[in-house]
Amino acid sequence: MSSNVSLLRETSRQVVAGASAGLVEICLMHPLDVVKTRLQVQRSVMDPQSYKSVRDCFRTVFRTEGFLGFYKGIVPPILAETPKRAVKFSTFEQYKKLLEYMSLSPGLTFAVAGFGSGLTEAIVVNPFEVVKVGLQVNRNMFTEDPTLEILRKFGIGFVSGTMGSVFNIPFDVAKSRIQGPQPVPGEIKYRSCLKTILTVYREEGILALYKGLLPKVMRLGPGGAVMLLVYEHVHSWLQEKW
Template identity: 75%
Template sequence: MSKGPSVLFESSYLRNQYVQENRSLVEICLMHPLDVVKTRFQIQRCTTDPNSYKSLGDSFRMIFRTEGLFGFYKGILPPILAETPKRAVKFFTFEQYKKLLGYVSLSPALTFAVAGLGSGLTEAIVVNPFEVVKVGLQANRNRFTEDPTLEFLRKFGIGLLSGTIASVINIPFDVAKSRIQGPQPVPGEIKYKTCFKTMATVYQEEGILALYKGLLPKIMRLGPGGAVMLLVYEYTYSWLQENW
């Protein structure tokens, strides 16, 4: 049996989104050292300071010598955490602005331009707090040498926050999965078929909060779970570095 147009479209959309997300994350990881160097140059006020960077090569040498390899990845967590919400906000607000502009007699090209401008401004407002945190971390020239207890709590907090944010972003998809896999409302009639159509149906019939059912237990499981995974990874990696 051939797949319907909506299923094929959704499958193509999901593949495209998956590729876009992975591409963005890889780009962040590869290009972040240049972003750190860029930030250091931008906040540098006096070139006569002996600790100031003279050139691109000099900045790379000084950061590596004084802060180690991880100095190039200071502040990488905020852009990684912001990537998915940023994309979601941009696409969602773009569609909403288009709908609002539909009530005004504008040409399609102008409608798209204004909607794009509005979504870009909204995205900037949402992402700005992450950027502030990122720049603050990148500006710090100290090595990652902290009190062991504070370092443990810092890593646990980062893992807990990451797991919580991931749960909030992921829960609508989890609800859709449960509706599709679970018993249908009317026996013999398949109401929930595809992911995004299921989410739209739940939203229309039960409201936005229905897409967040089960959020608390999911956070209670994945929040601490993310913290534990990060801690196990960090300390295992450190142990292997020291002993192998």
């Protein structure tokens, strides 16, 4: 009975810590997501109303819409991403505990646990998150000093995030085009994912499918490290207090 209570308590700690990590990451990094989406939905930089660069987009949004303009649309990701982060971290920890009985090497244990946690939330999470989770949640593999540990986490988040972004950003561009305003009012031009990608490629070229890559990479690198640091601190605090 006591073991079941302990398991429930530890799982609750992991869920709360994971949700807290996701919430903090979203609040800190959402401006980059806004900039990424603004760049993706515009069709041409020749339009006087278009953003010329990431820096120009930041400056224009702040000047015309104020600071809160960077937090438009933040409620849906908070409602969607926060529970996903909770599932991601908590299931990773549970899979890792189960795999400890199989006497696998630490690297293989983390990889399999990360893969398992990724499959658990595969319906709503990018497959590249599997790799990132397996690397980022590992707290025991290295014993460097705190400064090197933070730099390592930022490096892992940046490299894995960049790899995933380069592969999947055409689909992200398609999503933004489908969800955003259509070019001609009353006419739905962008319908399905693959058709949208082909249309953008034919009309605007291959580079148009990589709009918003820079702010996306800028978010995923530091964002991954922020999530991991918040998760570890909240989890440690809960272990002490609860």
